[in-house]
Amino acid sequence: VVIPGDHFVTALDVLADALMNSAFDPEELKKEREVILREIDMGEDDPDRFLSRLFWSTVYREHPYGYPVIGYRTLFERLTREDLLDYYHRMYRPNNIILVGVGDFDSETALAHIKEAFADFERGSLPPVYIPAEPEQLGPRRAEREFEVKQxxxxxxxxxxxxxxxxxxxxxxxxxxxxxxxxxxxxxxxxxxxxxxxxxxxxxxxxxxxxxxxxxxxxxxxxxxxxxxxxxxxxxxxxxxxxxxxxxxxxxxxxxxxxxxxxxxxxxxxxxx
Missing domain, CATH: 3.30.830.10 (Metalloenzyme, LuxS/M16 peptidase-like)
Incomplete structure (x- = not known):
């Protein structure tokens, strides 16, 4: 969020409300769902993005670096509002968030406002995150795909x-x-x-x-x-x-x-x- 310094408190209140009280309106989710599906389709038609996904999935076969940032269409299409709410309630906790502020404000005053804005934000236990190690690569890997381009x-x-x-x-x-x-x-x-x-x-x-x-x-x-x-x-x-x-x-x-x-x-x- 980038705002003038004199609107810091207002912006902080809006941010705190969004973090603590997101409702995930079904109609808004439907609109955003269509946006993301279009972005996934665009990635399939763009040779640079297609190549990038192919490259990272070839390099990293076990580690999550091999997953596309936007995700997989088959998984995304199965995603429900309940899935989002479950993730939101599990992971959006003050002990899992980093808040950074830079600019025209007094640090002590800003910290006091931050504590007040998030006073009702309850800590919670976080599920363990397991990140598999990528095995050692033992030889060259090569991946080629045909694409309708001129080079x-x-x-x-x-x-x-x-x-x-x-x-x-x-x-x-x-x-x-x-x-x-x-x-x-x-x-x-x-x-x-x-x-x-x-x-x-x-x-x-x-x-x-x-x-x-x-x-x-x-x-x-x-x-x-x-x-x-x-x-x-x-x-x-x-x-x-x-x-x-x-x-x-x-x-x-x-x-x-x-x-x-x-x-x-x-x-x-x-x-x-």
Whole structure:
């Protein structure tokens, strides 16, 4: 919620009421249900989203990271209002909620209002959450699906580390040097010099339970095998050659500048917390 500072108390009251007294009106649920079903259908027609779901379900076969955020149509269609109410009453408890405030207000005054607004919010016992560990991957995995598009959408990935690992930072820098921007190695070598792809980029995702180093590309069918070979060659270069000082400094500047820009607004800072 983003509001002017002088409307803090009003916004807090509205938020508290929504958290503690949601009614899940049947008519509103019906409307939202149709919205979500349309979004699921749109995901089936969008090659990027389709590829993303295929990729994550191929990487993570046991861990929930492999599930699509929007869920599965077959499960969603069976969802009832009673299911929602049951989850709401079990999980929406003050001992399971984090409230963050950033901006133009006095902390002590705000805390007093928060305590007053949620005074009737009763704590409750929470069910244990079991998150299965993803087994070690023992060999390459590959998944391909036909899609009515004029080019190939390619996504390669390698399992890496969690956010708690010190290797998170080198991986962020590596992703920039390899495939972020027109001066990156993949862009210059595979797109500009060899013309094997229409677009190419790399990224590093390091969540709590082990992450992914990924490379995205769009290309023509005829170039698929050559493009994959060249991408792997560029990755192998990091094993035997040090990156240049210029590349390293530029990538580190990009990491720092992105961090600064990510904290420009109060909403950004709240999200950080």
């Amino acid at each position: 190939i959408y390619l996504l390669m990935g390698f399992r890496t580390v969690s956010i708690e690992s010190k290797d998170m930072y080198p991986l962020d820098v590596l992703a920039i040097i390899l495939g972020q921007g027109r001066s990156s190695r993949l862009f210059r070598k595979i797109r500009e010099e060899k013309g094997l792809v229409n677009a190419v980029s790399s990224w590093s995702y390091t969540p709590r339970y082990g992450g992914i180093f990924g490379i995205n590309a769009t290309l023509e069918e005829v170039n698929k095998d050559c493009a994959i070979e060249e991408i792997l060659k560029e990755l192998d270069r990091f094993k035997v050659e040090l990156v240049s000082e210029e590349e390293l400094k530029k990538a580190k500047r990009k990491v720092v500048s992105e961090h600064i820009f990510s904290r420009e607004t109060m909403e950004d800072r709240a999200g950080d917390l």
